Amino acid sequence: MGLIRSIFLLFAAVHSAAFFLCANNNPIVQNVQGKSELIQTNASNKTKIVDLIENSRINYNDLLCTGKGSRTEIHQDDGIYRLGSMSVATWESNRSIKLLDGSFLYCTLVDSNLTISSAEANATFKGSGTIIFETTQNGGFKFIPIEARGEISTTNGDSIDVKSGRMVLILGNPSYFGDAYDIDLMLMIKTSRLLNLFPDPLPSFGRISLAIYAQQLKLKGKYNALIGDAPTKDKLQMWKFGTPDEESKSKSFFRKLFN
Amino acid sequence: MKKINKYIISIFWLSQQLVFAQTANQVRERIEGSDRPIVPSQATGESRSSSKSGNATDGATSDTGAQRPVQLKDKGVSSFMGYNTKYFFRSNPLSSSGPLKQSATGMWTNTFFAGAGVGVFDADEAIITPYIGISYTINDYIKSDLSSFNYNSTGAYALLLAQFGNGWSVRGGVSYSMDRSTRLDTEDYMEIYPNVGVLKSYAVNESTTAIFDASIGSHQANTDTLPIAESHEEELSSIEYSASYSLNYELMNFIIIPKYKISYKDYDEGVNKNRDDLIHDINFKVEYPLSDSLKISTFYDYSTRKTNGLEDHDFKSYDYGIIIGLNARF
Numbered sequence: 001m002g003l004i005r006s007i008f009l010l011f012a013a014v015h016s017a018a019f020f021l022c023a024n025n026n027p028i029v030q031n032v033q034g035k036s037e038l039i040q041t042n043a044s045n046k047t048k049i050v051d052l053i054e055n056s057r058i059n060y061n062d063l064l065c066t067g068k069g070s071r072t073e074i075h076q077d078d079g080i081y082r083l084g085s086m087s088v089a090t091w092e093s094n095r096s097i098k099l100l101d102g103s104f105l106y107c108t109l110v111d112s113n114l115t116i117s118s119a120e121a122n123a124t125f126k127g128s129g130t131i132i133f134e135t136t137q138n139g140g141f142k143f144i145p146i147e148a149r150g151e152i153s154t155t156n157g158d159s160i161d162v163k164s165g166r167m168v169l170i171l172g173n174p175s176y177f178g179d180a181y182d183i184d185l186m187l188m189i190k191t192s193r194l195l196n197l198f199p200d201p202l203p204s205f206g207r208i209s210l211a212i213y214a215q216q217l218k219l220k221g222k223y224n225a226l227i228g229d230a231p232t233k234d235k236l237q238m239w240k241f242g243t244p245d246e247e248s249k250s251k252s253f254f255r256k257l258f259n
Numbered sequence: 260m261k262k263i264n265k266y267i268i269s270i271f272w273l274s275q276q277l278v279f280a281q282t283a284n285q286v287r288e289r290i291e292g293s294d295r296p297i298v299p300s301q302a303t304g305e306s307r308s309s310s311k312s313g314n315a316t317d318g319a320t321s322d323t324g325a326q327r328p329v330q331l332k333d334k335g336v337s338s339f340m341g342y343n344t345k346y347f348f349r350s351n352p353l354s355s356s357g358p359l360k361q362s363a364t365g366m367w368t369n370t371f372f373a374g375a376g377v378g379v380f381d382a383d384e385a386i387i388t389p390y391i392g393i394s395y396t397i398n399d400y401i402k403s404d405l406s407s408f409n410y411n412s413t414g415a416y417a418l419l420l421a422q423f424g425n426g427w428s429v430r431g432g433v434s435y436s437m438d439r440s441t442r443l444d445t446e447d448y449m450e451i452y453p454n455v456g457v458l459k460s461y462a463v464n465e466s467t468t469a470i471f472d473a474s475i476g477s478h479q480a481n482t483d484t485l486p487i488a489e490s491h492e493e494e495l496s497s498i499e500y501s502a503s504y505s506l507n508y509e510l511m512n513f514i515i516i517p518k519y520k521i522s523y524k525d526y527d528e529g530v531n532k533n534r535d536d537l538i539h540d541i542n543f544k545v546e547y548p549l550s551d552s553l554k555i556s557t558f559y560d561y562s563t564r565k566t567n568g569l570e571d572h573d574f575k576s577y578d579y580g581i582i583i584g585l586n587a588r589f
Contacts, residue, residue, distance in 0.1 A: 183329060193324075214379055218335040
């Protein structure tokens with residue numbers, strides 16, 4: 001009888017351990033390019049720096065730092081997260097990420113919530129899609145939906161519907177929406193390393209193609225400028241290139257025919 | 260004398276009827292050998308839009324990507340218009356059975372077209388775009404003894420196109436076309452063509468895109484009857500099944516487009532009862548864009564038709580020539 005009880009207890013202990021191991025749904029590292037490190041802080045406030053390796057799990061509140069020219073891809077539940085180079089981020093909880101510096105991409109095909117915060121700003125996205133976040137010098141961040149459906153809300157209670165290709169600035173604390181710009185998706189996709197420089201293509205590739213297609217159908221003109229950083233809450237850098245301005249070209253009937 | 264007069268009149272009438280019969284047959288054959296590309300490639304998704312972004316931004320790679328502001332239309336309503344002029348040699352303009360080269364002639368066609376995409380609707384898994392458009396083509400035979408066959412074509416269409424993220428698109432619509440004789444100002448042919456089709460485009464490599472297209476439609480035609488008892492004005496009506504495969508290969512500034520198309524037509528009216536046609540068409544085209552809106556092309560086209568259920572209707576023909584096309588989007 002004692003033997004049976006021992007076997008039963010051993011069986012229960014093994015299953016309980018397996019259950020807790022499997023239930024650990026912390027973010028898991030799928031791909032590491034270059035050098036990335038984790039800064040871990042234990043209960044006694046001592047920090048430890050470890051190299052980020054594939055298939056390792058990230059604890060909440062660990063600081064994830066990518067080096068120059070380094071990038072990493074992390075999965076959690078149905079979400080794919082790609083951290084760009086020279087970036088610093090931490091998972092505060094499931095689907096809550098603080099991006100202290102740099103850029104990251106988020107991709108999910110199912111409707112879910114994601115809270116993203118920067119040094120100063122904070123916003124929650126409800127929906128699905130492929131979105132790039134990039135911090136700005138003013139403490140806020142750019143919210144760039146490559147393809148997305150849903151809404152984004154800020155801590156001051158404002159919310160707006162998300163449109164594929166429409167970048168919006170999230171600024172201040174309590175956070176509010178800054179200026180919004182429709183951006184050239186075709187160019188963005190051609191030039192984004194977060195989209196292109198990973199071995200596995202994103203599962204939203206088809207949706208991204210559709211977003212480009214829809215934008216091409218609606219396209220009226222392109223500005224000869226590139227959007228840069230936002231050094232203050234009132235300023236956004238624009239890098240102008242080429243002449244003459246294509247906007248003025250688009251107004252001429254004969255230029256439309258012969259250009 | 261009366262008998263002679265009657266005889267002369269009857270001979271004259273008969274000869275007129277024979278002349279008419281010959282011409283009607285030839286017009287019929289000309290009609291059957293005519294292409295009717297009413298819907299331009301902009302509306303079917305077959306043409307690729309220019310993706311040039313300008314040299315200033317080509318090197319702007321970064322983790323996030325270059326962010327170039329653009330201006331979009333609120334409702335997605337867009338319009339396009341254009342003009343194509345085509346000057347070409349046709350080896351068998353009347354689609355006569357027998358040798359490849361019969362009554363060979365030059366042809367000059369001038370097409371004016373306009374259309375509009377009336378909105379862009381996001382249906383989650385697909386982008387749906389309704390299109391409407393019209394066209395008018397002047398078709399002239401260069402050889403003087405064929406000039407009596409000159410005709411003008413009018414076309415119109417309404418189309419609903421659904422583009423999916425996996426590269427497939429599905430379309431359904433109806434088109435109208437009508438041929439009118441330039442010399443006689445008579446309506447030689449009219450058809451209503453409800454049709455559905457699918458198109459898949461995919462990149463073979465960085466410079467090559469492949470396009471597969473398949474469609475089915477019902478040509479509900481109306482034409483003059485032939486001077487024989489069983490002829491019926493709807494006998495050119497048919498059900499058409501067609502499939503094509505083409506490659507768009509970019510070589511420097513040239514676009515090289517080889518294309519193969521196979522069509523099967525099933526007729527069921529008048530003299531065409533139990534008739535079916537199998538048509539093969541091979542086309543080779545080289546395009547050179549002079550600007551975003553203007554391009555010059557040269558082409559070679561070879562087609563054959565094998566007809567069952569009707570004698571002496573097989574034919575083969577080839578065309579080659581140049582096209583200058585002007586197309587503007589608004």
